[in-house]
Amino acid sequence: MIYMYKVAVVGDKDSILGFKALGIDAFPVIDKDEARRIVDTIARDNYGIIFITEQMASLIPETIERYNIETIPAVILIPSNQGTLNIGMDRINKNVEKAVGTNIL
Amino acid sequence: MDRMDYIQAVTRTRVLETRLLSRARLERMVDAKDMEEVFKVLGETEYANVMGGLTRDEEYEKILSSELKRVYKLMYEIARDRVVVDLLALKYDYHNLKVLIKEKLLQRDFEDMYISIGSMDFSKVKMDYLAGNFRDMDPKVREAIEEVEKDLEINEDPQRIDILLDKYYFEHLYKLAESTDIPLFIDYVKDLIDLTNIRTLIRVKKQNKDIKFLEEVVVPHGKIGKDDIVLALNDSTEGIAAKFKSFDVGPDIRKGLEAYQESNRLSEFEKLMDDYLMDINKPSKFVNFGPEPIFSYVLAKETEIKALRIIMVSKLNKLSPEDIRERLRDLYV
Known part of the structure; x- marks a missing residue:
């Protein structure tokens, strides 16, 4: 049987609501406790990819770090409507370096 | 509709009108440095009553919706003919109908999407609809629901729910307006x-x-x-x-x-x-x-609440005062 994973997005309401139109489940959160709880809950609920705004992720670095070593779900950082903090791109660069041995981006 | 029936209603509305937010107060909120300051300005107005129990900035929507609910309830009391307020409340009924039909179609619970304002007792409409009991419904609503369900079977296109219901909404609204002769x-x-x-x-x-x-x-x-x-x-x-x-x-x-x-x-x-x-x-x-001031007051309140929402959302997302001003609507006063 082909297993279908779901996709989620976590962040402040105004940044993420548009994702709903794409069929992605949006979870608006306000503070870090809520963010941590939501990420932990949905990680166990069949979500393959969790997008999270950089602003929110910067508040819960330990939680994000914890999912780095797990295959599923993949936690991906995206900029919010306040612009980017560059941590998302940094992470991608670091992963590319790990995979290829040099930064080819 | 007898215009003389509205003498007392208009007098009461005149008093309420004096409590509408002035342009100057809105400007102060636009220039506020954060949400806290916006709330402080708002606390000096008639909104103070609905601001209790607020713990976080992001809960501003609660203030706005309870204020809107309060206004509709009060104006239904003041207006001699419900239709005067119905003209503005009808859009919420049709919004709720859309939610209801989609809820049944998807077999999911969208409780928090309903708006508890409207010209009809919507919990009764909901109960009747889910029980398949169409007899007691407003004939216009019934026709709309039946048409949408028939169309869904043929076309299976969810966008058609919104298109058809919007059409029935304007049809219904026009009939209401026509019946008033105002x-x-x-x-x-x-x-x-x-x-x-x-x-x-x-x-x-x-x-x-x-x-x-x-x-x-x-x-x-x-x-x-x-x-x-x-x-x-x-x-x-x-x-x-x-x-x-x-x-x-x-x-x-x-x-x-x-x-x-x-x-x-x-x-x-x-x-x-x-x-x-x-x-x-x-x-x-x-x-x-006459009934005009009642209608205009409700519309003025809706506009005011819309303006406040624009200000608050913009403040939360750190938009500049110029950007907010560009989007702000004209007020009644």
Whole structure:
């Protein structure tokens, strides 16, 4: 049987609501406790990819770090409507370096 | 409708009008440095009553919705004929109908999407609908629901739920306005239909849909004939502005379309649309015998709440005061 994973997005309401139109489940959160709880809950609920705004992720670095070593779900950082903090791109660069041995981006 | 029935209602509304937010107060909120300051200004107004128990900035929506609910409840009490308030409350009924039908279709619970304002007792409509009991429903609502369900079986296209219900909404709204025989209400609905149709026309043009689709989504009963709007599909934006310039909404359509051409966005058009509909209500301030001031007051409150929402959302997302001002609607006072 082909297993279908779901996709989620976590962040402040105004940044993420548009994702709903794409069929992605949006979870608006306000503070870090809520963010941590939501990420932990949905990680166990069949979500393959969790997008999270950089602003929110910067508040819960330990939680994000914890999912780095797990295959599923993949936690991906995206900029919010306040612009980017560059941590998302940094992470991608670091992963590319790990995979290829040099930064080819 | 006897105009003399409204002497006391108008007097009460006049008192309420004095509590509407002034432009100066809104400006203070626009220039506030954060949400806390916005709340502080708001606490000096009649909103103070609904601001209790607020723990986080993001809960602003609670203040706005309880205020709106309070206004509708009060105005239903004040108005001698419910239809005066129904004219503005009807949109919430149809919003709830959309939620209800989709809820049943998807077998999911959208409880938090319902708006507890409306011209009818919606929990009863919901119960009747889910039980398949259509007998006690308003015949117009019943017809709308039956039509939507029939269409869903044939086309299986969820977008059609919204299209059909919007159509029935305007039909229902027009019938309500017509039944009052009050020129302001009929004008308001007709102008609202015209402006909505023009906005639809622009959107359909932008999406490159065909004339058949446009014919489906344009609503009748406006001052501008339905066919005139449908046939304008292939006109340029300047052509459309010229074609409708002799209508009441003409000048605003022209301004709105000019802004659209510049920015490729309809937000300015929508602002002008709201401003126009507020503007035709301003003469109500000088009506002392009749239902107009009641209607205009409810509309003024809706506009005020919309303005507050714009300010608060913008503050939370750190938009500059200039950006907020550009989006802010005209007020009644």
